Amino acid sequence: MEYELNKSKAVELLEKEYTKDVWNSFPQLAKNGLIEFKRQELNTEWRSNNLSRHYERMRRAEEQAERMLEDEKPERVGYLKSYHRFKSVSLGFHEDSLLLNQPELLVDNRIISFPKSTIISMKERMIETITDAESFTDVERDANSYMYFRVFTNGISSLSTRSISVRLSTIDNDIDKLYTEFYNQIERVKNLQGGYEPIYSTDKSSNTVFYFTSLYYPKPKSVLFWGDDIPTIIFRESFDVFTANDLDINCITQCSDFLESGLECNSLQEIYNYFDNKII
Incomplete structure (x- = not known):
């Protein structure tokens, strides 16, 4: 004891x-x-x-x-x-412009990209992913979603947009924001060729990958x-x-057995009563 x-x-x-x-x-x-x-x-x-x-x-x-x-x-x-405090669970998908039948060609055909209509056609998949992430009730905080483009040259990342937050209520505007950000980056490539030498120094076209991710956060109240x-x-x-x-084993039973070997209580009140309210 x-x-x-x-x-x-x-x-x-x-x-x-x-x-x-x-x-x-x-x-x-x-x-x-x-x-x-x-x-x-x-x-x-x-x-x-x-x-x-x-x-x-x-x-x-x-x-x-x-x-x-x-x-x-x-x-x-x-x-x-290994020791790791889990922070989030990721749901999502990604698509590569190399798989498109009719891609959008940018920067003198050096970058193969997505027509805006193609991303809009993925809206239902985005909504399904967001809804799936938001369906978990045992969470620490609200789920959040984001999307971005990344350009790869010979398998190496050469350009990326910032992540754009996505909400069900504003998904159309969020797609517009993504394309505004992407086209701003394309203009930088055109104006600062020296800063994007990998894109200009190869005969191969660069491909664009679209990423969409939804995260939800499990509540750490359970072991x-x-x-x-x-x-x-x-x-x-x-x-x-x-x-x-x-x-x-029921956690109340574990606690009572821990306090006194062999003791099996079914409620906190039983533990209080057994130990004459000496347990705080």
Whole structure:
């Protein structure tokens, strides 16, 4: 039992060890020393028992993580091989102008690009992606979406627009903004040829890739989103934190068992009652 709660238990064990009459004959100073020693002994035993269970739960958590990775469920993120605080889940698509039957040719046919009508025709795909990202209710903050063009010359990025935010209510205007940004970049290529030498120094045309991405942010209230290296007990100077991270056991049951081995409570109130409201 932990130190803060084990005084009465220590006295009970000492009375059994010495018999009650002998114990009562000890001077108070001797009693205090024996009680303190027994309390430390009980606390050490309690920590040792909980650590062994902690390591067993870590092993089971790792097995669960491997199963989740095999399932490849995008909404269950965070169980990665290395330490990583997961920030977002990405949904989206990209298209290459090299696959177009009727591309738009720019800068003296050096850049193969998308006619605006082609991007407009992708609007339903954009809406579907945004709606999909916004459908997740267990999120930390609102989903956000963006799009941009990137030009590649011989497989190397030679030009890119800034990212343009996309919203369902303004998607047509957002496409207009993207093309305004893109054509401004094309004018820079024309006016500053020396700054874009890769585009001018090859006989091959550069291709344009359109990127569209929607991000949503899982809420880290569950251990499913914390990563695979969060221990059951996090030790701190002033107090230790019990994370109750066993996915197969109710967290209330884990907490009650952690406080006293074998105790199975079904609610916080049961825990309060059992420990006579000494739990804060």
